[in-house]
Amino acid sequence: MNRTVHAVRFPVIQLHTTGATMRVSQEVFEKAKDQLKLLKEDPGNEVKLKLYALFKQATEGPCSSPKPGMLDFVKKAKWDAWSSLGSLSKDNARQKYVDLVSSLVSSESSSQVKDTTPDSKHGYETLQVTTTDNITKIMLNRPEKKNAITTQMYREIIQALEEAAKDDSVITVITGNGDYYCSGNDLNNFTNIPAGGIEKMAKDGAVLLENFVKHFIDFPKPLIAVVNGPAVGISVTLLGLFDIVYATDRATFHTPFSELGQSPEGCSSYMFPKIMGLSKANEMLLFNKKLTAGEAYAQGLVTEVFPDWTFEKEVWIRLKAYANLPKNSLALSKQLIRGVEKEKLHAVNCQECELLRERD
Numbered sequence: 510m511n512r513t514v515h516a517v518r519f520p521v522i523q524l525h526t527t528g529a530t531m532r533v534s535q536e537v538f539e540k541a542k543d544q545l546k547l548l549k550e551d552p553g554n555e556v557k558l559k560l561y562a563l564f565k566q567a568t569e570g571p572c573s574s575p576k577p578g579m580l581d582f583v584k585k586a587k588w589d590a591w592s593s594l595g596s597l598s599k600d601n602a603r604q605k606y607v608d609l610v611s612s613l614v615s616s617e618s619s620s621q622v623k624d625t626t627p628d629s630k631h632g633y634e635t636l637q638v639t640t641t642d643n644i645t646k647i648m649l650n651r652p653e654k655k656n657a658i659t660t661q662m663y664r665e666i667i668q669a670l671e672e673a674a675k676d677d678s679v680i681t682v683i684t685g686n687g688d689y690y691c692s693g694n695d696l697n698n699f700t701n702i703p704a705g706g707i708e709k710m711a712k713d714g715a716v717l718l719e720n721f722v723k724h725f726i727d728f729p730k731p732l733i734a735v736v737n738g739p740a741v742g743i744s745v746t747l748l749g750l751f752d753i754v755y756a757t758d759r760a761t762f763h764t765p766f767s768e769l770g771q772s773p774e775g776c777s778s779y780m781f782p783k784i785m786g787l788s789k790a791n792e793m794l795l796f797n798k799k800l801t802a803g804e805a806y807a808q809g810l811v812t813e814v815f816p817d818w819t820f821e822k823e824v825w826i827r828l829k830a831y832a833n834l835p836k837n838s839l840a841l842s843k844q845l846i847r848g849v850e851k852e853k854l855h856a857v858n859c860q861e862c863e864l865l866r867e868r869d
């Protein structure tokens with residue numbers, strides 16, 4: 510089952526960055542060329558060189574002209590930029606050219622909008638939670654630990670989801686700070702044995718985990734994962750409970766449960782086979798197969814993959830457009846889509862947590 514991607518039309522170039530396979534049409538390429546002429550701000554020499562190189566590669570293929578002399582600075586810089594693209598195909602160069610122009614046009618228009626990002630909400634130590642432009646953004650904020658989820662972070666995410674469910678926002682986004690989306694359960698959660706011993710730790714852990722996952726199952730508004738880097742463990746298994754998953758092409762998806770002597774959670778034992786088919790789900794959940802972003806897209810776990818260099822810009826422009834849609838209509842439609850499965854998901858969550866408790 511592939512996820513549905515809602516098409517949003519931008520006033521400028523339509524973005525075609527769905528995975529690595531889609532081709533940019535000549536028409537889109539020409540449009541990008543025209544848009545470039547309308548930029549008001551000079552993007553700077555580095556970007557201009559990149560644009561030049563991509564354009565040459567897209568129209569003529571790899572650079573085969575002789576290297577200009579050392580003193581011919583401009584020609585040499587252009588030649589270097591073009592040559593650096595090596596054997597990049599014309600199609601890929603066209604795609605990258607269009608992506609780059611899109612990001613320049615977008616950043617120019619968004620720089621004209623007043624920055625109204627409010628301060629992070631108080632009371633969170635492991636998260637940064639903000640609401641702006643009708644979007645509540647829950648950012649995992651332990652970049653130095655690759656955003657590993659401690660028991661405190663589990664509790665804070667639960668609290669943030671409860672608040673986001675009730676606030677004025679239209680959509681809710683979860684993302685990570687730094688180079689990782691999330692490295693999964695903090696492994697120290699298993700090593701700090703409390704006074705009641707291992708059995709109590711396992712029981713408390715299972716109760717917390719079940720409640721945590723329950724908040725994703727029951728979340729009433731569209732929930733979007735902005736996967737800004739590699740994702741591990743529970744941050745991957747939960748993705749089946751999000752309504753949309755956008756990923757940078759730098760992201761990977763890894764569920765090393767068998768390696769750790771654990772079993773799947775986050776309703777992945779039910780959602781992954783449903784999303785990607787049984788055998789692909791088994792490769793991930795039983796045999797620890799790490800997926801690239803492209804593979805995760807091909808298997809329907811990810812809605813769309815964006816080049817890392819334009820990821821944040823493109824995704825947030827799109828999300829802001831989504832967040833202007835009518836709040837109630839979105840919430841009701843989501844509940845209609847998810848409602849059919851809710852009972853089943855709660856039962857799966859309960860079983861998964863019970864198994865984890867027994868195995869600890």
Ligand SMILES: CCC/C=C/C(=O)SCCNC(=O)CCNC(=O)[C@H](O)C(C)(C)COP(=O)([O-])OP(=O)([O-])OC[C@H]1O[C@@H](n2cnc3c(N)ncnc32)[C@H](O)[C@@H]1OP(=O)([O-])[O-]
Nearest residue numbers: 653654655657692693694695696697718741742743744774
């Ligand atoms: C409830 C049960 C269900 C849940 C299931 C799961 O999620 S299962 C999945 C469970 N997850 C895993 O099995 C993933 C375990 N982690 C890894 O495999 C690697 O750290 C990495 C591949 C995520 C990043 O490799 P890299 O070479 O790029 O970076 P680096 O290694 O140098 O890490 C930087 C710092 O972050 C720290 N830190 C990172 N992750 C965790 C963590 N989960 N925990 C604690 N700490 C973590 C790391 O110790 C280091 O701290 P230090 O020494 O600076 O104080």
